[in-house]
Amino acid sequence: MTAPDIDRLLGEMTLAEKIGQMTQVEKYSISPDEVAGHGIGSVLSGGGGNPTPNTPETWRDMVGSFEEGALRSRLGIPLLYGVDAVHGHNNVYGATIFPHNIGLGATRDADLIRRVARVTAEELIATGVRWDFAPPVSVPQDIRWGRTLEAYSEDTELVTELGVAFLRGLQDVDGTGLANPAAVLGSVKHYVADGGTEWWSAGPDTDQGETTGCNGNFEDAISEERRRTLEQHQNLFGEMYEHGIWGQRIDQGVAKITEEELRAVHLPPYIAAIANGARNIMVSLSSWRDTKMHAHRYLLTDVLKGELGFDGFLVSDWLAIDYLDDDYYTAVTIGINAGVDMVMVPHDWRAFMDSLTRAVEAGDVPMERIDDAVRRILRVKAEMGLFEGVRADSGSVAGFGSTEHRAVAREAVAKSLVLLENNGALPLSKDAGLVYVAGRPAADIGLQCGGWTIEWRGIPGGDIPGTDLLGAVNEAVAEGTEVVFDAAGHFDDRIADVGLVVVAEPPYAEMTGDRADLTLPPEDIELIQRMRSQCRTLIGILYTGRPLLITSQAEAFDALVAAWLPGSEGAGITDALFGDVLFTGKLPFAWPRNDRQIPLAALEADSNSPLWPRGYGLEV
Numbered sequence: 001m002t003a004p005d006i007d008r009l010l011g012e013m014t015l016a017e018k019i020g021q022m023t024q025v026e027k028y029s030i031s032p033d034e035v036a037g038h039g040i041g042s043v044l045s046g047g048g049g050n051p052t053p054n055t056p057e058t059w060r061d062m063v064g065s066f067e068e069g070a071l072r073s074r075l076g077i078p079l080l081y082g083v084d085a086v087h088g089h090n091n092v093y094g095a096t097i098f099p100h101n102i103g104l105g106a107t108r109d110a111d112l113i114r115r116v117a118r119v120t121a122e123e124l125i126a127t128g129v130r131w132d133f134a135p136p137v138s139v140p141q142d143i144r145w146g147r148t149l150e151a152y153s154e155d156t157e158l159v160t161e162l163g164v165a166f167l168r169g170l171q172d173v174d175g176t177g178l179a180n181p182a183a184v185l186g187s188v189k190h191y192v193a194d195g196g197t198e199w200w201s202a203g204p205d206t207d208q209g210e211t212t213g214c215n216g217n218f219e220d221a222i223s224e225e226r227r228r229t230l231e232q233h234q235n236l237f238g239e240m241y242e243h244g245i246w247g248q249r250i251d252q253g254v255a256k257i258t259e260e261e262l263r264a265v266h267l268p269p270y271i272a273a274i275a276n277g278a279r280n281i282m283v284s285l286s287s288w289r290d291t292k293m294h295a296h297r298y299l300l301t302d303v304l305k306g307e308l309g310f311d312g313f314l315v316s317d318w319l320a321i322d323y324l325d326d327d328y329y330t331a332v333t334i335g336i337n338a339g340v341d342m343v344m345v346p347h348d349w350r351a352f353m354d355s356l357t358r359a360v361e362a363g364d365v366p367m368e369r370i371d372d373a374v375r376r377i378l379r380v381k382a383e384m385g386l387f388e389g390v391r392a393d394s395g396s397v398a399g400f401g402s403t404e405h406r407a408v409a410r411e412a413v414a415k416s417l418v419l420l421e422n423n424g425a426l427p428l429s430k431d432a433g434l435v436y437v438a439g440r441p442a443a444d445i446g447l448q449c450g451g452w453t454i455e456w457r458g459i460p461g462g463d464i465p466g467t468d469l470l471g472a473v474n475e476a477v478a479e480g481t482e483v484v485f486d487a488a489g490h491f492d493d494r495i496a497d498v499g500l501v502v503v504a505e506p507p508y509a510e511m512t513g514d515r516a517d518l519t520l521p522p523e524d525i526e527l528i529q530r531m532r533s534q535c536r537t538l539i540g541i542l543y544t545g546r547p548l549l550i551t552s553q554a555e556a557f558d559a560l561v562a563a564w565l566p567g568s569e570g571a572g573i574t575d576a577l578f579g580d581v582l583f584t585g586k587l588p589f590a591w592p593r594n595d596r597q598i599p600l601a602a603l604e605a606d607s608n609s610p611l612w613p614r615g616y617g618l619e620v
């Protein structure tokens with residue numbers, strides 16, 4: 001569809017239909033008939049927004065039914081369905097689950113990241129989805145942030161290079177552009193400086209107050225979204241409150257930085273992404289100084305759409321508009337006038353549509369702003385060939401969760417490993433003799449995958465097709481090598497030749513991962529000590545979304561590996577442990593010695609060196 005065609009279509013649209021295009025609804029909150037009746041522009045699955053049973057076929061049916069709803073609307077404008085495929089198509093049972101981005105950052109391999117994105121796109125296409133809320137191009141400056149794992153690095157240049165590689169992998173199929181039925185629209189997120197927020201700026205210590213801070217907001221979001229799967233989630237979040245695990249402190253907080261720093265550290269990935277075909281950008285839930293990004297007309301409209309010439313569309317983040325003002329009408333007005341084009345409502349779309357309608361009728365939102373937003377959305381839909389009927393063509397792509405796809409993930413895992421310590425213990429011989437494996441994560445693929453896997457916060461103990469580390473060790477060793485596993489590290493009185501101990505961060509997503517204390521819990525420290533006394537050579541493996549404070553434990557190991565959150569293909573770890581591939585990963589974040597070296601600015605100001613600097617990694 002050409003530009004004049006889009007203008008003609010715009011001319012035929014009623015205000016209600018225009019606002020429908022600007023509305024993105026969470027899939028539990030709307031039916032295909034309602035999509036048809038209201039000309040809704042987009043539907044999404046949030047983390048864990050899965051059909052039952054959770055299979056590629058049911059996904060295809062679910063997405064297809066919403067798409068057909070849109071085609072039945074008066075003007076038949078096609079729908080865009082979006083999901084968070086942030087380490088593979090991670091909501092879907094049986095998908096290839098890649099390492100989280102921090103691990104991909106350690107590979108420093110842009111071509112690999114492009115291939116990872118292509119596989120992810122193929123699995124999205126296999127389920128009918130053509131819009132991925134990725135890549136995040138956050139540049140975290142404080143590893144206590146619960147989204148550090150979603151970022152490639154604390155270094156702007158590396159984030160830029162790998163973010164662009166991922167975007168191209170999604171959107172580009174042999175240079176044919178977005179209209180290729182195997183192309184997936186990316187969403188570069190979260191604009192801007194989401195990684196530059198300050199500790200405590202989102203917690204109860206701030207003027208957001210004890211209840212309205214993200215605790216209050218979050219509780220609302222959960223209770224509404226999860227009505228249908230209430231039991232499971234109430235237990236989960238109840239437990240978090242009880243144990244004090246819950247506590248948003250920095251996620252969605254305030255970046256109190258100068259414009260110069262914002263432009264130097266956080267803006268470059270967006271400039272590069274736009275130059276490389278970014279057509280959608282997601283706005284950050286955080287604030288810059290005293291203004292929420294969703295209200296920031298200067299950064300959204302003047303800088304991004306004006307100065308940087310971005311003519312794709314901006315989507316808001318989950319519930320973000322709601323936080324702009326206590327009065328919802330005012331909140332909607334502020335967000336749309338600031339430059340948000342499509343609103344991830346996600347639940348009460350009638351209230352959103354009604355408020356925006358009233359705002360336009362009252363002249364609080366100019367009609368030109370609405371036309372601009374809709375034109376941007378329709379332009380991208382046209383570029384994707386949606387008006388010509390280009391749909392995700394599952395026949396055009398390689399198999400979902402296939403061996404070929406898993407081979408790319410296994411390669412990514414092996415290349416993501418950072419060898420922190422090695423006194424000659426690695427590589428291990430496959431004829432190792434007696435091998436003890438300890439730590440629940442060694443046999444828990446849910447912990448190996450981390451958050452954003454099947455459910456928003458992951459599924460510890462859950463069933464995820466793939467290979468856990470224990471399985472991979474059993475597969476790798478020669479006949480005659482005895483492998484014994486005990487989660488708690490209780491073995492008989494033999495001394496093992498090799499001990500492998502895995503410690504992991506519990507899975508989290510977003511604010512649930514904000515953590516003040518990055519030291520290991522006492523159980524993990526005891527487990528390491530117990531293992532030390534039961535084996536001649538002790539190898540430590542960390543499953544983590546960020547550097548942890550392990551200065552006092554590091555010397556207990558003969559070799560220590562940061563494996564990040566590797567995903568479904570644990571054999572990538574044994575490939576390196578047993579010397580089939582070299583350890584080549586390099587730290588994407590500096591590894592602090594103690595909490596006085598957090599955040600990054602404190603480390604840079606400290607006269608002591610970090611435990612290991614960014615870029616460090618032994619090669620054997």
Ligand code: BGC
Nearest residue numbers: 045046047084133189317318
């Ligand atoms: C997150 C986004 C995500 C969206 C949809 C938000 O809470 O910040 O990264 O794309 O939810 O799940």
Ligand code: BGC
Nearest residue numbers: 046047048221222225318456
């Ligand atoms: C959803 C996520 C979303 C989050 C925001 C969760 O319930 O599943 O997609 O990002 O809420 O708070």
